[in-house]
Amino acid sequence: MIAPFISTAELDELLATDARGDGDVVIVDSRWYLDGRSGAEAHAHGHLPGAVFVDLDVWLAGAPSPAAGRHPLPEPHVFARGMAESGIGDGSTVIVYDDAGGVIAARLVWMLRTLGHAAAVLDGGLDAWQRAHPGEPLETGPVEVAPASFTDRPWPDAALASIDETQRAAADGSELVLDARTLDRYRGETEPVDARAGHIPGAAHLSCRDNVAADGTLLDAATLRDRLTVLGAGERPVISYCGSGVTACHTLLVLEHAGFAAGRLYPGSWSQYAADPSRPLAPAE
Numbered sequence: 001m002i003a004p005f006i007s008t009a010e011l012d013e014l015l016a017t018d019a020r021g022d023g024d025v026v027i028v029d030s031r032w033y034l035d036g037r038s039g040a041e042a043h044a045h046g047h048l049p050g051a052v053f054v055d056l057d058v059w060l061a062g063a064p065s066p067a068a069g070r071h072p073l074p075e076p077h078v079f080a081r082g083m084a085e086s087g088i089g090d091g092s093t094v095i096v097y098d099d100a101g102g103v104i105a106a107r108l109v110w111m112l113r114t115l116g117h118a119a120a121v122l123d124g125g126l127d128a129w130q131r132a133h134p135g136e137p138l139e140t141g142p143v144e145v146a147p148a149s150f151t152d153r154p155w156p157d158a159a160l161a162s163i164d165e166t167q168r169a170a171a172d173g174s175e176l177v178l179d180a181r182t183l184d185r186y187r188g189e190t191e192p193v194d195a196r197a198g199h200i201p202g203a204a205h206l207s208c209r210d211n212v213a214a215d216g217t218l219l220d221a222a223t224l225r226d227r228l229t230v231l232g233a234g235e236r237p238v239i240s241y242c243g244s245g246v247t248a249c250h251t252l253l254v255l256e257h258a259g260f261a262a263g264r265l266y267p268g269s270w271s272q273y274a275a276d277p278s279r280p281l282a283p284a285e
Contacts, residue, residue: 002093004109004253005102005218006120008132011095026088026145027051027122028096030060030105032246034193046138048097048129052086052145056246059083060107069272070193070244071107073155079111080152087145090117097122097129101212103180103247110249110265114159121253124217161239161264163272167279169239170202176232178263180208180242180251181270188283194243196274198281204231208242208250218257225258238263245269 006014011027018025029051031039043053054060059082061071074082088094094112096105102121112119122129130138161169169175179199184190186205191197199205206227212218228234238255242248245267252263273279 001113002118002120004113004120004256005123006095007123008129011122011129012132014093014095024089024092026086026092026094028086028088028094028105028108029053029098030056030096030108031098031100031126032056032104034243042099044141046140047143048126049139050143051097051139052143054082054086054096054108056104056107059086060111061244061246064271066195066275067272069268069275071246071267071269071271073111073160073245073267076154077152080150083112083150084148087148088112088150089148090151092117092148094119095122096120097125099126099216101125101209101216102218103208103212103250106208106250106253107246110252113253114156115153121250124215127216159262159264161266163266163268163276163279166239166241166266167200167273170200173202174236175239176236177203177239177241177266178231178248178251179203179205179270180240180248181205182207182209185243185270188281191274194271194274196277196281198274198283199270200241200273201280201282203241203282206231206251208247208254211250211254218254221258224254225260228255228258228260233258233260237261239266240264241266241269241273243269244271 062074098104109119170177188198240248240251
């Protein structure tokens with residue numbers, strides 16, 4: 001399977017192969033913003049040539065609720081429909097980008113890879129592509145694609161952790177529970193969107209945004225491996241969570257990139273956990 005992160009040069013090679021009729025490469029723009037800006041509008045104003053926009057809220061998440069969280073995984077048939085309508089088929093190689101260091105693009109990539117599909121984050125995203133292609137304009141407006149055939153498959157239980165499993169693993173240390181949010185949210189100093197501030201007691205912190213350099217490209221694998229090793233990733237299985245189960249996927253891809261065993265996603269993440277007042281939190285209220 002393709003590596004979880006690829007460079008702009010590797011994307012160019014894939015597209016050259018695709019142009020010869022030797023592959024089926026789909027580029028996806030998955031921009032999404034916590035502050036409410038429209039990813040669809042950003043795509044319309046300028047995107048990589050041929051890139052189709054996939055709306056996180058429509059196709060990559062189910063209906064939000066306190067019981068399930070802000071971005072629960074969608075029903076498999078909904079995801080399959082979204083992929084098919086985006087021109088992504090069972091044999092496609094999917095390259096996903098954003099303008100946030102890959103932490104949003106990682107959601108779709110993780111979902112596809114979990115189901116056995118070839119998918120990768122474009123390292124450095126939109127900015128890296130523009131740096132590598134000076135003078136080449138972005139495309140604007142909608143992208144029309146022919147529907148593809150994408151098989152409806154259930155989410156594998158082995159890839160997921162429930163709220164109870166995550167709370168228990170963090171408390172007893174049987175698994176390394178990693179919080180991918182920013183440090184101020186982990187510490188409970190601020191909470192812009194969810195019901196309570198803090199983190200799951202016993203969870204360690206490694207912000208997904210600390211996995212990337214200032215230019216939005218991924219840190220080298222050795223550095224990432226050292227950081228994860230210090231936290232205990234080589235000794236215990238990993239469960240990853242964030243605010244709503246989106247950027248936590250970046251941590252899981254970084255684990256794979258750094259040579260560790262696959263971790264599990266807690267899909268409800270802090271948005272689900274914090275909504276239950278019976279669940280303990282740290283720092284204590």
